[in-house]
Amino acid sequence: MLSRHILMCSRVGFTPSTSQAVFHTSAVNSVLPRAKPLDEEMPLASPKKPRPDTQILDLSGKRHKKDIDIIVGDQYLQQWYKMETKNLAADYLALCKSKLSLFVASTATCGVLMAPVPVAADSLIAATVGTFLLSSAANACNQLLEAPYDAQMRRTQTRVLVVHRFSPLHAFTFAGVTGLTGIGLLAYYANPLAAALGALNWFIYAGVYTPMKRSHIGCTWAGAVVGAIPPLMGYAAATGYLDPAAWCLATILFSWQFPHFNGLSWNLRGDYSKAGYRVMCVTNERLCRVTSLRHSVALLGLCSIAAPLTDLTTLTFAIDSLPVNAYLVYLSYKFYKAPDAKNSRKLFFYSLLHLPLVMLLMGISNYGRNEQQKEHISDRISNGYNKMVDSVKSFSL
Amino acid sequence: MSSISSSSSNVRMDRRFDWVGPPDNLSKIRKIMLRRVDNESELERQYRLAREELNQWNSDFWAEHNQLFDRQKSDFVERKQQELGRLEHVSANELSEFYRDFLNDRHVAMMAYNKEWYRRNLQLIWPALKVNVVRFFRMARR
Numbered sequence: 001m002l003s004r005h006i007l008m009c010s011r012v013g014f015t016p017s018t019s020q021a022v023f024h025t026s027a028v029n030s031v032l033p034r035a036k037p038l039d040e041e042m043p044l045a046s047p048k049k050p051r052p053d054t055q056i057l058d059l060s061g062k063r064h065k066k067d068i069d070i071i072v073g074d075q076y077l078q079q080w081y082k083m084e085t086k087n088l089a090a091d092y093l094a095l096c097k098s099k100l101s102l103f104v105a106s107t108a109t110c111g112v113l114m115a116p117v118p119v120a121a122d123s124l125i126a127a128t129v130g131t132f133l134l135s136s137a138a139n140a141c142n143q144l145l146e147a148p149y150d151a152q153m154r155r156t157q158t159r160v161l162v163v164h165r166f167s168p169l170h171a172f173t174f175a176g177v178t179g180l181t182g183i184g185l186l187a188y189y190a191n192p193l194a195a196a197l198g199a200l201n202w203f204i205y206a207g208v209y210t211p212m213k214r215s216h217i218g219c220t221w222a223g224a225v226v227g228a229i230p231p232l233m234g235y236a237a238a239t240g241y242l243d244p245a246a247w248c249l250a251t252i253l254f255s256w257q258f259p260h261f262n263g264l265s266w267n268l269r270g271d272y273s274k275a276g277y278r279v280m281c282v283t284n285e286r287l288c289r290v291t292s293l294r295h296s297v298a299l300l301g302l303c304s305i306a307a308p309l310t311d312l313t314t315l316t317f318a319i320d321s322l323p324v325n326a327y328l329v330y331l332s333y334k335f336y337k338a339p340d341a342k343n344s345r346k347l348f349f350y351s352l353l354h355l356p357l358v359m360l361l362m363g364i365s366n367y368g369r370n371e372q373q374k375e376h377i378s379d380r381i382s383n384g385y386n387k388m389v390d391s392v393k394s395f396s397l
Numbered sequence: 398m399s400s401i402s403s404s405s406s407n408v409r410m411d412r413r414f415d416w417v418g419p420p421d422n423l424s425k426i427r428k429i430m431l432r433r434v435d436n437e438s439e440l441e442r443q444y445r446l447a448r449e450e451l452n453q454w455n456s457d458f459w460a461e462h463n464q465l466f467d468r469q470k471s472d473f474v475e476r477k478q479q480e481l482g483r484l485e486h487v488s489a490n491e492l493s494e495f496y497r498d499f500l501n502d503r504h505v506a507m508m509a510y511n512k513e514w515y516r517r518n519l520q521l522i523w524p525a526l527k528v529n530v531v532r533f534f535r536m537a538r539r
Contacts, residue, residue, distance in 0.1 A: 032490055034485075034488040034489075034490065035488055035489040035490060036486070036488065036489060037487065037488065037489040037492050038489070042474070042487075079418065079419035080410065080416050080417065080418050080419070081416070081417055082414045082415060082416060082417070083414070083415035083416065083417050083429065083431075084414075084415075144518070145515065145518070148426060148455045148459060148514065151420065151424075151425045151426050151427070151459070152425050152459060152463070157420070157425065162427070163417065163427065164415075164417040164427060164429055167525065168518065168521070168522065168525070169522055169525035169526060169529065172522055211511070211515070214507060214508065214511045215508060215511075269492075269493055269496050270492070270496065272496075273466075273496035273497075273499055273500050274462075274463065274466050276462075276500065276503065276507040276511075278500060278504075282493070282496050282497055282500055283497055283500060283501075284497075285490075285493055285497075340489065341489075
């Protein structure tokens with residue numbers, strides 16, 4: 001009887017609450033459309049029993065009896081393997097999260113190209129390579145500190161330090177060498193400001209963001225700052241200073257992180273909760289959805305208003321970034337209204353396309369080096385019209 | 398393929414190498430066994446034991462934590478399912494209430510574990526360095 005009553009109420013849109021709390025969020029949750037949980041989130045009806053495996057003794061080569069001393073007491077002998085790397089280069093790339101580091105390095109390259117100075121080869125290369133190396137160092141430190149947590153999550157359980165491809169000391173040395181090389185490269189071929197920013201970023205990622213993931217919801221903001229600094233590094237490498245245009249660029253990247261990360265983490269809430277990460281999507285869902293929307297709208301304002309205003313780009317960028325950002329706002333709004341697996345995945349994958357597109361458009365409409373576009377738009381129209389009239393006149397003569 | 402099957406046998410493994418085992422069912426942490434030589438110095442022995450023990454301690458913590466999570470989650474799902482009756486299924490939104498409450502309940506324990514893990518992991522780097530130096534010189538002497 002009661003269940004039918006509850007059923008009718010939930011169809012109407014609210015669940016009768018029996019809690020004593022004055023403010024509670026159960027009403028808000030039942031206003032959202034009911035999303036189906038992922039298959040892996042639902043506990044299995046009956047846990048599968050492990051079958052006793054056959055085991056094969058590993059006898060290779062001639063060995064003295066005293067070499068054999070470690071005793072393994074389990075059935076899964078063939079699943080034990082030696083702690084060694086089959087392919088050191090591939091494992092290093094995995095340790096430094098090479099695809100992510102390349103992405104970060106590309107944002108630094110964008111920073112160099114947006115600087116209002118002629119592009120110098122050494123600052124370009126130093127910024128790109130230096131940022132890649134520093135990002136690798138930061139990621140290696142992160143994996144070093146998070147190995148047991150990574151083991152708990154499906155997404156990260158094959159990371160090199162989880163499967164013990166090499167020892168923690170090895171990873172620590174790798175981080176030290178790449179980080180110091182990156183800083184040195186930036187200091188020597190670019191300038192000390194870029195190197196200092198790089199070192200700061202390394203520290204924030206490994207020393208602030210990584211521990212904060214476990215303790216406070218503000219970790220996403222710290223992570224967004226980490227994402228915003230590489231373009232500043234590129235800009236500083238090219239020019240040696242940071243002006244409002246650079247800060248506008250950094251803020252664009254800062255705001256982008258939110259729809260990106262929230263879209264990614266929504267589907268992994270179960271894993272994140274089990275592994276103890278206090279990210280927004282687990283601890284405060286409403287904030288998660290709202291920040292994605294808020295920052296997507298902020299991106300619209302940043303690209304279309306702040307960018308031309310701070311002389312980062314010309315007006316062309318303000319106009320041609322509108323559809324790109326508008327679609328992001330649309331997807332964020334859909335995610336806000338109906339948060340489920342499909343909408344979050346769409347948001348995440350589009351954010352991966354959105355940033356390179358925006359950086360490309362920005363590069364094309366660069367203000368600092370673009371003499372022609374510095375003319376006011378009405379002058380450009382009248383000049384274009386005059387040129388057209390002249391060419392028609394010369395043709396008809 | 399010839400095979401020897403037994404339910405609880407102890408198999409000896411070559412101790413000249415470092416071994417990594419399969420992930421534990423509960424804790425998902427892999428067991429490790431580090432290599433040793435006959436004339437292992439006290440420093441090396443302590444380092445090896447400390448690292449193996451740290452790994453085991455991690456495994457124990459996560460086994461307990463994961464068991465708690467699974468048990469509380471199935472209790473929660475059962476309770477919700479009873480409330481909802483047979484026509485509706487537990488939605489993702491309701492599960493997320495559980496995720497949030499679970500995290501908040503475990504916050505203190507997780508923070509203590511985290512601090513301890515950082516401390517012990519970083520503490521082992523210096524002994525690891527010393528052991529590697531000792532091993533390098535031993536190899537160079539041969």
